[in-house]
Amino acid sequence: MAQNRSHAVMAQRTEAPDSRDDFPTPPWATRALVAHVLKDFGPFDLQSVLEPACGAGYMARPLAESFGQVLTSDIYPYGFGSVRDYLAVPYEANAVDWVITNPPFRLAEEFVLRSLIVARRGVAILARTVFIESVGRYRNLFLQHRPCRFAQFTERVPMIKGRVDRTATTATGYAWLVWSKEIKTQNPELFWIPPCRKALERDSDYSDRL
Structure with missing residues (x-):
């Protein structure tokens, strides 16, 4: 069988320490969060959300379809959102209702810990499934800060x-x-996001225009 050498398959989000780690989230995956994972936390039209690793806005734009206020920033200038190092220049405590982001994988733990201070209601990150592995991450994050949901x-x-x-x-x-x-829990809820790409995807998601 021929090896699948698709860029997405081969890259595996493994980046050098000084890389921008710019792997934009397909907008349908963010709509899936609102539609299937956070549906009982809404309505969101009166709630605010911060996307602190916004890149070119591929996650922020679908968040704006549901949330009343969307704040955006990134450490690099992508022409979308303000330029701000989320870990070095912190936002105030309880600045927004939610922090929702797809953080650089090597900094994801730090992003969560910072976001738990910044958010009033909750934090959601999109991460590789293997993020829940490692003794260090268990000790530094999950032991004291259990997620309420793990949605695969x-x-x-x-x-x-x-x-x-x-x-x-x-x-x-x-x-x-x-x-x-x-929601304080010692036993996070595990569930599966059903097939939904076809229903949530739009042709405009793949436009180069912001």
Whole structure:
């Protein structure tokens, strides 16, 4: 069998320490968060959300379809949102209702810990399924800060460097992890996000225009 050498498959989000780690989230995957994972936390039209690793806005724009206020920033200038190092220049405590983001994988733990201070209601990150592994992450994050939900995509969420691509494929599994300030649990809820790409995807998601 020929080896699948798709860029998305081969990249596996493994980046050099000084890389921008720019792997935009297909907008349908963010709509899946609102529709299937956070549906009982809404309505969101009077709630605010911060996307602190916004890149070119591929997650922020679908969030704006539901949330009343969307704040955006990124450490690099992508022409969308303000330029701000989320970890070095912190937002005030309880500045927004939610922090929702797809953080750089190597900084995801730090992003969650910072976001738990910034958010009033909750935090959601999109991460590789293997994020829940490692003794260090268990000790530094999960032991004291248990997510209330772990929502695994049943469909693959292809991410490739620097752009979204409707035809991309991937061997990497992704999930949404949610922390709630209102729900305290020692046993996070595990569930599966049903197949929904076809229903949530739009042709305009793949436009180069912001």
